[in-house]
Amino acid sequence: xxxxxxxxxxxxxxxxxxxxxxxxxxxxxxxxxxxxxxxxxxxxxxxxxxxxxxxxxxxxxxxxxxxxxxxxxxxxxxxxxxxxxxxxxxxxxxxxxxxxxxxxxxxxxxxxxxxxx
Amino acid sequence: xxxxxxxxxxxxxxxxxxxxxxxxxxxxxxxxxxxxxxxxxxxxxxxxxxxxxxxxxxxxxxxxxxxxxxxxxxxxxxxxxxxxxxxxxxxxxxxxxxxxxxxxxxx
Numbered sequence: 352x353x354x355x356x357x358x359x360x361x362x363x364x365x366x367x368x369x370x371x372x373x374x375x376x377x378x379x380x381x382x383x384x385x386x387x388x389x390x391x392x393x394x395x396x397x398x399x400x401x402x403x404x405x406x407x408x409x410x411x412x413x414x415x416x417x418x419x420x421x422x423x424x425x426x427x428x429x430x431x432x433x434x435x436x437x438x439x440x441x442x443x444x445x446x447x448x449x450x451x452x453x454x455x456x457x458x459x460x461x462x463x464x465x466x467x468x
Numbered sequence: 469x470x471x472x473x474x475x476x477x478x479x480x481x482x483x484x485x486x487x488x489x490x491x492x493x494x495x496x497x498x499x500x501x502x503x504x505x506x507x508x509x510x511x512x513x514x515x516x517x518x519x520x521x522x523x524x525x526x527x528x529x530x531x532x533x534x535x536x537x538x539x540x541x542x543x544x545x546x547x548x549x550x551x552x553x554x555x556x557x558x559x560x561x562x563x564x565x566x567x568x569x570x571x572x573x574x575x
Contacts, residue, residue, distance in 0.1 A: 398564040453559040454502045458511035
């Protein structure tokens with residue numbers, strides 16, 4: 352069965368960077384894009400961007416341009432999301448999701464990133 | 469970016485009721501519209517894809533309709549476990565957006 356397992360919760364200081372990993376299993380990694388979505392406490396879902404599992408092509412939401420990087424390692428079927436210059440309003444649960452036919456049938460369990468001095 | 473506007477932002481209904489949530493796009497998204505259900509502390513679950521298709525395992529009391537800019541999610545014969553927040557999502561083009569969510573309370 353398809354599984355996406357994310358790395359653990361982290362606490363970061365303002366200005367720092369964070370990397371969240373998303374280990375995929377149960378399907379052919381190169382057949383699907385991985386998307387990243389975040390959710391601030393008590394707020395809605397915000398799309399951050401996507402990366403092709405096939406060739407690593409990325410599209411980022413304009414809001415995160417310049418601070419966000421997404422990469423994949425096909426040898427370990429893992430996707431990574433790097434966010435730099437963290438601010439307090441980056442405090443959120445970050446999710447990876449597998450895209451299939453323009454929808455997300457499978458999500459990671461979420462990773463809470465807390466940005467606090 | 470395409471803006472997605474959901475209404476209502478919250479609603480309360482009783483077991484057995486039928487409820488409707490609407491989602492309006494700022495410009496056409498064709499039928500690239502999905503609905504998700506999210507319960508507290510959990511990742512969202514796919515409820516409806518391509519405006520009206522039901523994924524395997526989703527109860528048939530959930531249904532979706534619409535195309536272009538106006539979409540609806542209908543939940544018939546409401547059950548206690550339907551208490552959740554519901555989000556629409558458009559996947560038309562390169563930039564994806566979600567509605568702000570509709571919180572459903574069961575009386």
